[in-house]
Amino acid sequence: MRVTPIAAFSDNYFWLIDDASGRAVVVDPGAAEPVLSALQQRQWQLAAILITHHHADHIGGVAALLQAAPVPVFAPADERIALASVRVHEGDWLRLEAPACAFQVWRLPGHTRSHVGYIGHGAAFVGDTLFSVGCGRLFEGNAAEMLHSLDRLAQLPPTTQVFCAHEYTRDNARFALDWEPDNQELAQLYASLCAPGGAQCSLPSTIQRELSVNPFLRCREPALIARVARCSGMAQPTRLQVFAKLRQWKNDYRADHARPWQREA
Known part of the structure; x- marks a missing residue:
């Protein structure tokens, strides 16, 4: 196939x-x-x-x-x-x-x-x-x-x-880096997408790659949970709360504007 x-x-x-x-x-x-x-x-x-x-x-x-x-x-x-x-x-x-x-x-x-x-x-x-x-x-x-x-x-x-169904990888990776700045695989992916010619078709991805770089699949990661808790004011957010907050913030996210979570602080 x-x-x-x-x-x-x-x-x-x-x-x-x-x-x-x-x-x-x-x-x-x-x-x-x-x-x-x-x-x-x-x-x-x-x-x-x-x-x-x-x-x-x-x-x-x-x-x-x-x-x-x-x-x-x-x-x-x-x-x-x-x-x-x-x-x-x-x-x-x-x-x-x-x-x-x-x-x-x-x-x-x-x-x-x-x-x-x-x-x-x-x-x-x-x-x-x-x-x-x-x-x-x-x-x-x-x-x-x-x-x-x-x-x-x-x-x-x-x-x-x-x-x-959409080519969103570069913008998504920029958002994800705000939450996992020390994720080397994510940083390398974003750098490759910003390189000359890197904006061409980035798909397909794989489940393995998504588990490594996609914040919406990584809501169990302690560092990510801690960062969301700190920015949201939630003391001990559940995995679902972390996911929902990330999705809410992504709705309003623009790379060249103030971060939505900064406006909440």
């Missing part, structure tokens, strides 16, 4: 999954034209569409793609994804013959209520749940739901490749 990124909008990735069959699956096509162009360039045929959640930058291209190729659309059971032809649920298996692939559906609430991921072949297509060095905003779910979803993903084999 081969996975190809299609860059779109300012920071989205749609993922093309193919093999030697000449047929491909696309994940979260927020626009049709980049997908159709990539398929034509490679002389591939579209076989199926996978959707992780209902946001427009993930489903906006579905209608036009179906006009070009009437393929199955696999999506969570959410009425806001009107063009879904196969509603998927936790534990379902999605199997295709061409390209030859099989993915298990995981329910990953937090970013949205019905968000799902597709797990298989040493890969995790996670939409806006887990980002490289970050995680999605809590638009519909709550911190406990998102933390549970991230904990599930963190238990995947360390070599699992993480295919998220």
Whole structure:
């Protein structure tokens, strides 16, 4: 199985999954034209569409793609994804013959209520749940739901490749360094992203890398807990409180502005 990124909008990735069959699956096509162009360039045929959640930058291209190729659309059971032809649920298996692939559906609430991921072949297509060095905003779910979803993903084999839907790695790493300035792997990652040419596609990540650099997966680290406690005024924050506070601060974070936690002090 081969996975190809299609860059779109300012920071989205749609993922093309193919093999030697000449047929491909696309994940979260927020626009049709980049997908159709990539398929034509490679002389591939579209076989199926996978959707992780209902946001427009993930489903906006579905209608036009179906006009070009009437393929199955696999999506969570959410009425806001009107063009879904196969509603998927936790534990379902999605199997295709061409390209030859099989993915298990995981329910990953937090970013949205019905968000799902597709797990298989040493890969995790996670939409806006887990980002490289970050995680999605809590638009519909709550911190406990998102933390549970991230904990599930963190238990995947360390070599699992993480295919998220946005190029946020550099900004996320800058935020993370404020919390773990002594994390050498994180510092090296950020330096590589700031180097000439480093702003190109930083994905996929891996579960192993995320466990080493992603603050939202590292809320058990004593130094991180102590730093959040000091900046928030919480005496003994729980892991969930640490996670929720980091997510709140990340919402308001701008690298060239005063830090949100400094404004709270």
